[in-house]
Amino acid sequence: MKVEGEHIFKGTQKQVWDLFRDTEVMATALPGTEKMEAVGENVYEAVMNVRVGPVAGKFSGNLVISNENFPETYTMTVDGRGKPGFLKGVGDVILSDQGDGSTLMKYTGEVQIGGKLAGVGQRLIDTVSKSIINQAFDILDQNLVERSAAEAEGREAEYQGASEKDYAATVAKDLVGGVLSAPWVKKLKGK
DSSP states (O other): OEEEEEEEESSOHHHHHHHTTOHHHHHHHSTTEEEEEEEETTEEEEEEEEEETTEEEEEEEEEEEEEEETTTEEEEEEEEEETTEEEEEEEEEEEEEOSSSOEEEEEEEEEEEEGGGGGGOHHHHHHHHHHHHHHHHHHHHHHHHHHHHHHHHTSOOOOOOOOHHHHHHHHHHHHHHHHHTSHHHHHHHTO
């Protein structure tokens, strides 16, 4: 499965780079995260509860950052396993300064999914993964703004996290939107 996209963050390249290395902030952005910690230089370990349609379970795995060119590019490799299956992926991230204090992140990669998780269907996996990514980026953006405000005010940042309930509602909305925009539904509606 190919993954690609982009997002504009309300922060500098360095701020976005640092944000993606902060395990506390990253854990808040991913619903169901039980643990995320650095276990070596550019090696992170995580435990997450994941639900994709009828398949749910706990995954544990590693995330490795390589090919760094601070503060512009890096490669991310993910390897996670759990009772519902496995996920392996590699992707490249490009951070581009937009000249107005914001940073454009572009990402491309390939992900392999196996086990029960692969049995739920490509369309459902695509929709759920896009929902997770979009919600995570929105929360990371909010936390980036909070981090900057806290630094300016000389206080500790208070990060907001994603609830599993909010995540499920967003996924359901995206699934319904995907069904309603399907070509066969448009034909039924006469559009």
